[in-house]
Amino acid sequence: MSEIPGGRMASRPLHFIWLLDCSGSMSINGKIGELNFAIREAIPEMQQAARDNPAASLVVRAITFASGADWHIAEPTPVEQFTWDDVHTYGGTDMGAAFRLAAAELRTPPMPERALRPVLAVVSDGQPTDDWRSGLREIDATPWGKRAVRVAIAIGDDADRSMLKEFLGNPELEPILAKNPKQLVAAIRWASTVAVKNASTPTVEGDKHPTSPLSSTDQDEDVW
Amino acid sequence: MNGMLDAGRTLVTESGDKITVERLFGSGGQGEVYRVRTPHGPQALKWYYPQLADTRQRRILESLIDRKWNDDRFLWPQAIVIDPHSSRPGFGYLMDVRPSRFHDLPALFRRDKAVSATTLRTLVTVALHTVEAYRTLHSKGIAYRDINWGNIFFDPKTGDVLVCDNDNAVVEGETTQVAGTMDFMAPELVRGDQGARPGIQTDLHALAVLLFLLLMNHHPFEGALALRIRCMDEAAKRRLYGTHPVFIYDPDDTSNRPDPGEQTTVIATWSVLPKILRDLFTETFTAGLWTPSRRVRETQWRDALSKVLDAITVCGSCGKQNLAEPGGPPPDCWHCGHRVKLPVRLRITVRRGSLSTARDITLAPQARVYAHHLVDDPDRHDFTAVVGEVTEHAQQRGRFGLTNRTDGAWTMRRPDGSAQEVPPGRTVGLKPGLLLELGGGVEAVFFD
Structure with missing residues (x-):
């Protein structure tokens, strides 16, 4: 824009990392397909949330965990260029391995000198099968990991909600329970927009009372 | 979806x-x-x-x-x-549905192509309309309480604004669930001082932050001190905006000046901001931080922005619009660096009884005289009510005049006393010393 002085507003990077459960149980009743669908659905809104926050440059990555953990998208990708390749199931629930993978990226470097709070979003349907506590401690030991905005989505009743609550690290926060595809879409969308908003333009007490579209007492008949 | x-x-x-x-x-x-x-x-x-x-x-x-x-x-x-x-x-x-001509402010802050029609004139107009909209709310005793960049939309071509998300506005004194966006919150609210509540006085702080973002494309407290913070989280913002706020151009405290290597946008935009606006920002972001009653009020912003709008001039070398200090010296063009030659100006005098109000308009190409110039205390700036417009002579390039866009004739008087009528659609040459009677006792004189 050359009619007015000054360039674009200065911004800080906002690193968003998905940690996705790809254990064998996620293949039951097509849950993994629902997860792929929900993330794709959330991309346009994630892009909108980024557009609404000019002081943040949102970059997204994804880790999958099953037997071990892998980077599904290793490169921090600007959300405007973010596309989703389906994740697939392959074994156990090595969430600890995923935590360690994330922790390695939450030091400076590779993190930049200055940034907004990163967002760590865990989605799981079961019980971790490895030493997740040690992985979580590794995240907590990094300067960016301990400051991260954390979101946890429990898919169905078998998810280890008390473990996810420990990951959240805030007694006032609860994992979001998604019991059907519609709730999962809403939960993923919430995680990818509200968490971005909280990290980039915090409101006073905003973190303590996250507003979720899902009320915890929601009784929907539509069960997996 | x-x-x-x-x-x-x-x-x-x-x-x-x-x-x-x-x-x-x-x-x-x-x-x-x-x-x-x-x-x-x-x-x-x-x-x-x-x-x-x-x-x-x-x-x-x-x-x-x-x-x-x-x-x-x-x-x-x-x-x-x-x-x-x-x-x-x-x-x-x-x-109502927001019409598509209105764009969000983040698009402007990112300098998106979609809003590239924005000029300095429309930018200042957006600021003026924003101030007037909140003035209207506040004059009715309503506090908005969550002024931020997400609830004002603007038309890059006209500078019109649309205020959305009005469902948190309440009669002063009532409580709502919105605490506000930290970047815009008054320090006493960020700190959570006892007795501090969101209301009209805290709206004035949020409004000033919004105006600074709009005109400077940078946050008023994000200088060197912000660059020292690695993780910009709630605790950091609490410090920057609440417990230790320092305006980046605080005249007495230079600790938070912008970094010349990293915060170039605000250095560029502040350097071309007229003093009349710099002074208001300085007042509201220094004394007004600690004493809410010293925050700049909408009427002060309105009057200053209106004067700045009327003083916009155009660079003869590159054609870009430039801000100028009202009544001040010619600026150096922000774009090409040439000294801008000030065109002829028009001083409009409105008399009511023994009181008179004078207003100066820089008659740059496409400058306009509006109905609000002809009243002493306009309720609202309406940029569709055009009274006169600077136009170029059809045959003689480079010769400009003021065209009568009203339904009635003006009277033009020369210094020698001779007079001539200027019917609707006709144009008076911009010659210093000529006097125009615009009707209703309103007079205007061209001057250098």
Whole structure:
């Protein structure tokens, strides 16, 4: 824009990392397909949330965990260029391995000198099968990991909600329970927009009372 | 994309109108916004998240709707909507759909192509309209309480604004659930001082931050001190905006000056900001930080912005619009660096009884005289009411005059006493010393 002085507003990077459960149980009743669908659905809104926050440059990555953990998208990708390749199931629930993978990226470097709070979003349907506590401690030991905005989505009743609550690290926060595809879409969308908003333009007490579209007492008949 | 309400769902307004959900527009911190069909045409519906659809919010909405606000600068709540088929509590409200000519401010802050039509004139006009819109609210005793870059929309071609998300506005003294966006919150609210509540005085701080962002494209407290912070989290913002706020151009405290290597935008924009506006920002972001009663009021912003708008001039070398200090020396062009030659100006004098008000307009190409220039205390700046316009002579390039855009004739008087009529559509050459009688006792003189 050359009619007015000054360039674009200065911004800080906002690193968003998905940690996705790809254990064998996620293949039951097509849950993994629902997860792929929900993330794709959330991309346009994630892009909108980024557009609404000019002081943040949102970059997204994804880790999958099953037997071990892998980077599904290793490169921090600007959300405007973010596309989703389906994740697939392959074994156990090595969430600890995923935590360690994330922790390695939450030091400076590779993190930049200055940034907004990163967002760590865990989605799981079961019980971790490895030493997740040690992985979580590794995240907590990094300067960016301990400051991260954390979101946890429990898919169905078998998810280890008390473990996810420990990951959240805030007694006032609860994992979001998604019991059907519609709730999962809403939960993923919430995680990818509200968490971005909280990290980039915090409101006073905003973190303590996250507003979720899902009320915890929601009784929907539509069960997996 | 689906949200809480499925497409095709029917809802009703409290007065019984049937509403059909068409599609989700987007979601925010409090709820989701849908496009809906109503007996009166397409409208927008904001539907609250269940936890927020409480009696307090409903009471606030009812009182806003009862005001039957009819002002085209606001997307005001019009009717409460409920779901007659659901046992779950829930409600929303209807408002008009935002016309597509209005864009969001983040697009401007990112310097997006979609808003590249924005000029300095429209930018200052946006600031002026924003100030006047909040002045109107405040003059009726209503506090907005969450002024931020997400609830003002603007037209890059005209500078018109539209204020959205008015459902948190309340009569001064009432409480709402919005604490505000930290970047815009008054320090006493960020700190959580005892007795500090969001209201009109804290709106004035948020408004000043918004104006600074708009004109400077940078936050007023993000200087060297912010660059020392690695993780910009709530604690960091609490310090920068609440416990230790230092204006980046505080004349007595240089600790937070912008970094010349990293914060170049604000250095560029502040350097060309007229002193009249620099002084207001300095006052409100130094004394006004600690003493809310010293915050710059909308009327002060309005008067200063109006003068700055009337002093905009055009660089003869590169053709870019430039801001100039009203009544001050010619600026160096922000774009090409050449000293801008000031064109002839017009001094309009409005007399009412023994009082008179004078206003100067820099007659740069395309400058306009508006109806609000002809009254001493305009209620609102209306940029569609054009009275006169600077135009170029059809045959003689480079010769400019002021064209009469009213229905009535002006009288032009020369210094020697001779007079001539200027009928509608005709033009007077911009010659210093010529006097114009614009009617109703309003006089104008061209001067150098």
